[in-house]
Amino acid sequence: MSVAVITYYRRMGRWEPNTRERLAKAALELYSERGYEQATVAEIAGRAGLTERTYFRHYADKREVLFDGSPVLQKLFVDAVEGMPAGAAPIDAVAAGLDAVSAMFADRRAFARQRQAVIVANAELQERELIKLASLAAAVAGALRSRGVAEPAASLTAEAGIAVFKVGFERWIAAGEERPMELLMRQSLDELKAVTAGA
Amino acid sequence: MSVAVITYYRRMGRWEPNTRERLAKAALELYSERGYEQATVAEIAGRAGLTERTYFRHYADKREVLFDGSPVLQKLFVDAVEGMPAGAAPIDAVAAGLDAVSAMFADRRAFARQRQAVIVANAELQERELIKLASLAAAVAGALRSRGVAEPAASLTAEAGIAVFKVGFERWIAAGEERPMELLMRQSLDELKAVTAGA
DNA sequence: GCACTGATGTCAGTGGCTGTCATCACGTAC
DNA sequence: GTACGTGATGACAGCCACTGACATCAGTGC
Numbered sequence: 001m002s003v004a005v006i007t008y009y010r011r012m013g014r015w016e017p018n019t020r021e022r023l024a025k026a027a028l029e030l031y032s033e034r035g036y037e038q039a040t041v042a043e044i045a046g047r048a049g050l051t052e053r054t055y056f057r058h059y060a061d062k063r064e065v066l067f068d069g070s071p072v073l074q075k076l077f078v079d080a081v082e083g084m085p086a087g088a089a090p091i092d093a094v095a096a097g098l099d100a101v102s103a104m105f106a107d108r109r110a111f112a113r114q115r116q117a118v119i120v121a122n123a124e125l126q127e128r129e130l131i132k133l134a135s136l137a138a139a140v141a142g143a144l145r146s147r148g149v150a151e152p153a154a155s156l157t158a159e160a161g162i163a164v165f166k167v168g169f170e171r172w173i174a175a176g177e178e179r180p181m182e183l184l185m186r187q188s189l190d191e192l193k194a195v196t197a198g199a
Numbered sequence: 200m201s202v203a204v205i206t207y208y209r210r211m212g213r214w215e216p217n218t219r220e221r222l223a224k225a226a227l228e229l230y231s232e233r234g235y236e237q238a239t240v241a242e243i244a245g246r247a248g249l250t251e252r253t254y255f256r257h258y259a260d261k262r263e264v265l266f267d268g269s270p271v272l273q274k275l276f277v278d279a280v281e282g283m284p285a286g287a288a289p290i291d292a293v294a295a296g297l298d299a300v301s302a303m304f305a306d307r308r309a310f311a312r313q314r315q316a317v318i319v320a321n322a323e324l325q326e327r328e329l330i331k332l333a334s335l336a337a338a339v340a341g342a343l344r345s346r347g348v349a350e351p352a353a354s355l356t357a358e359a360g361i362a363v364f365k366v367g368f369e370r371w372i373a374a375g376e377e378r379p380m381e382l383l384m385r386q387s388l389d390e391l392k393a394v395t396a397g398a
Numbered sequence: 399g400c401a402c403t404g405a406t407g408t409c410a411g412t413g414g415c416t417g418t419c420a421t422c423a424c425g426t427a428c
Numbered sequence: 429g430t431a432c433g434t435g436a437t438g439a440c441a442g443c444c445a446c447t448g449a450c451a452t453c454a455g456t457g458c
Contacts (some may be wrong), residue, residue, distance in 0.1 A: 014454040127326035163358035
């Protein structure tokens with residue numbers, strides 16, 4: 001079974017193509033089937049037709065294979081923030097970022113649910129997810145500063161945006177939920193505005 | 200040197216007392232002197248007059264030794280939230296939590312700076328810090344729900360409070376900063392309210 | 399042909415972390 | 429005061445994540 005997978009690919013060069021993607025697929029499968037801790041890197045590599053050493057040439061550690069999409073997500077968010085007209089309020093620039101990432105996730109809810117189920121089941125993976133979100137917050141804060149927003153307003157607006165993303169994402173992948181991410185993000189942002197509207 | 204340390208303690212029972220504290224002190228020293236990655240658990244244990252195996256009986260892993268105060272911080276925050284009068288707004292209950300933890304940190308700025316310098320220098324330690332803050336946010340959200348706050352308002356208010364804490368804490372330990380944490384937390388919270396006050 | 403490139407394999411080694419059993423000062427019962 | 433139970437620790441073997449160093453070899457450019 002583990003070797004059969006590679007027969008689905010047609011050899012085009014010296015090695016099977018799409019090495020990273022094969023590793024990512026094998027890892028998500030194994031983590032889903034047996035749990036993150038019970039899977040070894042050697043097994044993941046074997047299922048992808050590779051060796052453990054080659055796995056570590058493509059991913060920094062056992063967790064990173066689940067976070068390949070993180071840079072793409074970050075670029076989407078930051079570009080949207082930077083693309084807003086100069087006069088727009090910081091919170092509206094962040095809202096544009098949330099819209100942009102919502103569009104990307106639109107047709108990937110099933111994948112997101114499977115991946116999130118793996119992450120929620122393991123503390124190490126949650127840690128990695130949190131530092132990716134922190135990196136995203138830092139990048140968004142940087143984008144806001146480049147728009148002329150001062151500190152600490154830039155960091156606070158960015159952190160608030162990530163908080164909305166976390167809560168909105170959680171609602172989006174909840175069992176039975178079918179409404180689009182964009183709607184849930186907007187609702188969450190409005191809710192945040194409501195609870196922080198102090199007397 | 201590593202053995203001399205234990206001579207500072209007077210033997211009161213079969214073993215040297217304050218085992219956990221000795222380990223925490225040795226770890227912070229070694230992490231500060233040589234960096235987190237360059238220190239081994241065996242060295243930490245040796246400096247505390249113990250063996251590696253005993254270290255792992257007191258702390259779950261190499262990182263956890265820096266986060267012993269986390270449960271105390273969480274309890275302080277949650278108790279303050281739950282102690283607010285029933286009619287108080289959620290955001291004001293969170294503000295009370297921020298005040299409570301600020302009081303705890305008041306006379307520990309030097310220690311906090313040393314510890315934070317170690318954490319900022321290493322990604323693994325940042326991950327651990329982030330999951331402690333996520334745990335804190337979850338606990339605060341639970342406290343708010345027990346006050347009758349519905350979801351997603353409870354989670355959003357809690358996340359907003361943690362965002363304020365992160366930004367306020369960073370400002371509090373900045374080089375040259377001498378103003379009290381309580382003031383910086385209040386300023387940060389006011390700033391968050393300002394940036395989220397959408398049209 | 400031939401040297402060069404670059405992705406992969408192989409192997410040895412470090413260190414975080416765990417399970418298991420032995421040790422032994424202390425308290426308690428009798 | 430002797431015997432027994434308790435609990436923190438030490439000693440040891442072992443797994444696995446991760447790394448450095450070197451070998452391999454199909455493709456590429458000349």
